[in-house]
Amino acid sequence: MKILTTGGAGFIGSCFIRQMLNNHPNYKIINLDCLTYCGNLSNLKDVENNPNYEFIYGNTNDKNLVRDLIKQVDCVVNFAAETHVDNSIKNPEIFIETNVSGTLNLLQACKEIGIERFVQISTDEVYGTLGKTGYFDENSPLAPNNPYSASKASADMLVRAYYKTYNLPAIITRCTNNYGPYQYPEKLIPYFISKLLKNEKVPIYGDGLNVRDWLYVYDHTSAIDIVLNKGKTGEIYNIGTNNEQTNLEIAKLILKIMNKDESYIDFVEDRLGHDKRYALSSKKIQNELNWKPKVEFNEGITQTINWYLNNQNWIEKIEKRTV
Numbered sequence: 285m286k287i288l289t290t291g292g293a294g295f296i297g298s299c300f301i302r303q304m305l306n307n308h309p310n311y312k313i314i315n316l317d318c319l320t321y322c323g324n325l326s327n328l329k330d331v332e333n334n335p336n337y338e339f340i341y342g343n344t345n346d347k348n349l350v351r352d353l354i355k356q357v358d359c360v361v362n363f364a365a366e367t368h369v370d371n372s373i374k375n376p377e378i379f380i381e382t383n384v385s386g387t388l389n390l391l392q393a394c395k396e397i398g399i400e401r402f403v404q405i406s407t408d409e410v411y412g413t414l415g416k417t418g419y420f421d422e423n424s425p426l427a428p429n430n431p432y433s434a435s436k437a438s439a440d441m442l443v444r445a446y447y448k449t450y451n452l453p454a455i456i457t458r459c460t461n462n463y464g465p466y467q468y469p470e471k472l473i474p475y476f477i478s479k480l481l482k483n484e485k486v487p488i489y490g491d492g493l494n495v496r497d498w499l500y501v502y503d504h505t506s507a508i509d510i511v512l513n514k515g516k517t518g519e520i521y522n523i524g525t526n527n528e529q530t531n532l533e534i535a536k537l538i539l540k541i542m543n544k545d546e547s548y549i550d551f552v553e554d555r556l557g558h559d560k561r562y563a564l565s566s567k568k569i570q571n572e573l574n575w576k577p578k579v580e581f582n583e584g585i586t587q588t589i590n591w592y593l594n595n596q597n598w599i600e601k602i603e604k605r606t607v
């Protein structure tokens with residue numbers, strides 16, 4: 285199988301490429317990435333000389349390039365996105381350009397050229413927020429609350445429309461918050477760690493009681509592998525683990541592992557439109573495709589924190605680059 289992965293120099297895409305090259309020595313992967321501040325080729329240093337891997341510098345909005353690449357592959361997995369909610373609140377336009385127009389450009393090229401499978405990597409944020417109880421399933425209505433989630437929901441609608449209108453063999457996956465190595469240190473876990481390494485306080489929005497379901501990145505990428513190979517065309521698959529943690533609980537855990545006390549917590553003004561709780565039912569992917577997360581939260585989070593502590597150079601280098 286030959287796969288075009290977009291956004292593969294980012295956090296989840298780089299873990300996906302590493303895992304796929306390890307688990308499927310007969311697969312070839314082309315990684316199209318325009319290396320925004322989140323895209324980092326050093327995330328893939330260990331595979332850069334693998335003969336089954338090729339990096340192409342470029343943008344998902346580049347019509348000619350995208351067409352050329354799609355002619356060479358059987359499947360597309362679309363990770364490329366602007367991903368930071370705070371940035372989307374300040375500057376939504378680029379989120380529409382990449383997350384919506386970039387996806388449309390990929391879909392259009394796939395429709396014209398033909399493709400065996402298109403997998404759209406989406407997010408639980410498209411469903412909006414939950415109260416203290418309940419779970420979103422794949423039939424829950426879309427109710428995005430910030431420009432990032434609205435752009436992802438828009439892309440999902442386009443993917444659905446290309447399946448319904450043109451019979452494009454597309455699938456959408458919607459995952460919860462990922463954690464693991466190689467995540468850009470603007471996101472909660474690496475951000476807190478990078479702050480504490482500088483002996484600075486960790487800022488927590490509002491009361492810190494916003495709940496997220498944390499999914500280990502390689503459990504996520506193994507689910508994408510299964511969806512790519514066994515998923516049913518036109519379907520949506522939620523991917524979550526029921527590891528619900530408040531932001532405050534995550535902060536306290538990191539403080540404990542890094543031997544800092546709770547005086548390092550700094551409660552700051554809440555994010556605009558901050559969703560209170562996300563939680564998914566993943567029964568469909570578990571029952572129909574037999575996927576199960578393997579990494580238990582305490583083990584995964586400890587490994588992850590230790591990875592950042594052992595790779596402080598990675599954080600320093602990435603933080604020195606201009607955004």
Ligand SMILES: NC(=O)c1ccc[n+]([C@@H]2O[C@H](COP(=O)([O-])OP(=O)(O)OC[C@H]3O[C@@H](n4cnc5c(N)ncnc54)[C@H](O)[C@@H]3O)[C@@H](O)[C@H]2O)c1
Pocket residue numbers: 290291292293294295296297316317318319320321322323324342343344345362363364365366367382386405406407408436459460461462463467468
């Ligand atoms: N990280 C999470 O917890 C999470 C949760 C749910 C869904 N997702 C989704 O998973 C996908 C990957 O997320 P991530 O955390 O790895 O993101 P990331 O920000 O770490 O990486 C995004 C990558 O996309 C590339 N990119 C951006 N615009 C591009 C363009 N126009 N053309 C080509 N490449 C471009 C960047 O250079 C970067 O390498 C995204 O679609 C995101 O919405 C992430």
